[in-house]
Amino acid sequence: MITRIEIDGFKSFLDFKLDVPPFLALVGPNSSGKSNLFDALEYLRNTNWGDEDSLLASRRGRPHELFHRVSKGRPVTWFEVHALTVTTIGNGLFTDWHGSGADLGEDGIPISLALDRPESVDVLDGLSPWRIEKHAEAALEMARALRVLDEEKSGPRHYLRLQRSELDSWRLHQPDPDRLRGWSSAADHGPLRADGSNLATVLGRLKTQGAIEELLVDLVALIPDLTGIEPILDERRQEWTFDVLVDGQGAIPSTLLSDGTLRVIALLAALHDPDHAGVLLIEEIENGLHPSRLAELLRRIQGRVTDLNDPECVNRPLRQVILTTHSPVVVSELYRLRPDALVFLDTAVRVDPDNDRISRVTVAKPVRSEGEPGTFVSPRQVRKYLSAVGEVP
Ligand SMILES: Nc1ncnc2c1ncn2[C@@H]1O[C@H](COP(=O)(O)OP(=O)(O)O)[C@@H](O)[C@H]1O
Numbered sequence: 026m027i028t029r030i031e032i033d034g035f036k037s038f039l040d041f042k043l044d045v046p047p048f049l050a051l052v053g054p055n056s057s058g059k060s061n062l063f064d065a066l067e068y069l070r071n072t073n074w075g076d077e078d079s080l081l082a083s084r085r086g087r088p089h090e091l092f093h094r095v096s097k098g099r100p101v102t103w104f105e106v107h108a109l110t111v112t113t114i115g116n117g118l119f120t121d122w123h124g125s126g127a128d129l130g131e132d133g134i135p136i137s138l139a140l141d142r143p144e145s146v147d148v149l150d151g152l153s154p155w156r157i158e159k160h161a162e163a164a165l166e167m168a169r170a171l172r173v174l175d176e177e178k179s180g181p182r183h184y185l186r187l188q189r190s191e192l193d194s195w196r197l198h199q200p201d202p203d204r205l206r207g208w209s210s211a212a213d214h215g216p217l218r219a220d221g222s223n224l225a226t227v228l229g230r231l232k233t234q235g236a237i238e239e240l241l242v243d244l245v246a247l248i249p250d251l252t253g254i255e256p257i258l259d260e261r262r263q264e265w266t267f268d269v270l271v272d273g274q275g276a277i278p279s280t281l282l283s284d285g286t287l288r289v290i291a292l293l294a295a296l297h298d299p300d301h302a303g304v305l306l307i308e309e310i311e312n313g314l315h316p317s318r319l320a321e322l323l324r325r326i327q328g329r330v331t332d333l334n335d336p337e338c339v340n341r342p343l344r345q346v347i348l349t350t351h352s353p354v355v356v357s358e359l360y361r362l363r364p365d366a367l368v369f370l371d372t373a374v375r376v377d378p379d380n381d382r383i384s385r386v387t388v389a390k391p392v393r394s395e396g397e398p399g400t401f402v403s404p405r406q407v408r409k410y411l412s413a414v415g416e417v418p
């Protein structure tokens with residue numbers, strides 16, 4: 026679970042810092058940097074100790090385009106992305122910094138770099154074994170002091186595996202309804218893929234694990250005429266598909282379901298997966314959903330994310346949701362329920378006299394009750410409108 030993000034020099038970010046709660050909604054006008062934030066996290070996740078190919082793995086942008094562009098002054102030839110995370114380890118929680126960046130070498134060819142904690146200024150060309158040991162040693166000492174690790178599990182290799190599994194648990198959620206309808210292989214034990222193409226298999230696994238009943242409780246609250254989900258395994262092909270039971274219509278195959286219904290099922294499958302908790306990065310949550318369902322969906326998501334103030338949570342896999350939205354309904358609902366979950370992203374012109382630079386950067390601020398000029402009507406106005414049309418009690 027991510028608790029803080031610091032980005033400097035990547036895409037639209039210069040010296041950007043953000044504390045991240047277990048449930049975070051990023052709102053703001055087009056091109057304000059919401060998706061860029063996901064790109065930065067994806068970059069950090071894909072970067073494996075300075076693995077050079079990780080620069081090429083970026084979804085949006087060629088390697089040299091990831092460096093912050095300035096309209097005037099010295100070009101930016103360096104970027105870094107850091108995240109502070111909290112992970113369940115043994116019977117406790119463990120915090121750790123992850124960092125990676127890239128440098129435009131003298132020849133102008135970008136190389137990616139693994140970085141140490143942001144407090145330290147030294148940067149490593151790939152991590153030397155000595156450095157890994159030292160870094161791991163410090164972290165493990167902390168874990169031992171907290172008595173959360175058995176002695177035999179506390180080697181540097183174990184620590185690296187922990188770090189890797191934290192990064193692997195950050196997942197983009199951008200389902201494609203056509204893919205949600207398809208058959209998927211029984212050999213797949215992974216989490217729901219970003220495009221949702223293994224939804225049927227995930228539902229099959231949830232059924233075997235007895236997790237589908239809990240999912241149904243959330244589903245029925247959102248789509249009241251659904252009464253069940255029936256994952257079906259084709260034994261010969263070893264592939265899953267699923268039917269949905271609808272009041273008065275019987276079993277409807279996944280191929281016939283509406284896009285909105287499929288999207289809701291996919292999101293709930295990701296949120297209820299007992300094997301794969303972690304961080305869900307959801308682009309434009311309102312996609313394909315009727316506004317009247319959105320408020321309830323947010324409440325259901327909130328019920329699934331980890332509340333770090335609840336001591337019970339230490340024993341459970343940590344779950345976090347970070348979403349982007351343009352929906353006034355989302356802003357209004359969260360403003361009422363969880364104002365701390367709302368962050369408004371905008372752009373501002375930044376002048377850096379030291380480097381004689383001028384550029385447009387992403388800035389973060391809390392959402393104001395009176396609304397943001399030119400973008401959002403205020404959360405209060407939206408609620409008034411929604412109550413008038415009977416969408417919100
Ligand atoms: N390397 C870069 N340097 C500066 N700005 C960038 C860079 N790459 C992208 N951007 C800016 O980010 C904007 C896109 O931001 P994005 O996160 O996709 O917006 P949204 O908030 O709509 O998701 C672009 O319009 C561009 O201005």
Ligand SMILES: [Mg+2]
Nearest residue numbers: 059060061349
């Ligand atoms: Mg976007």
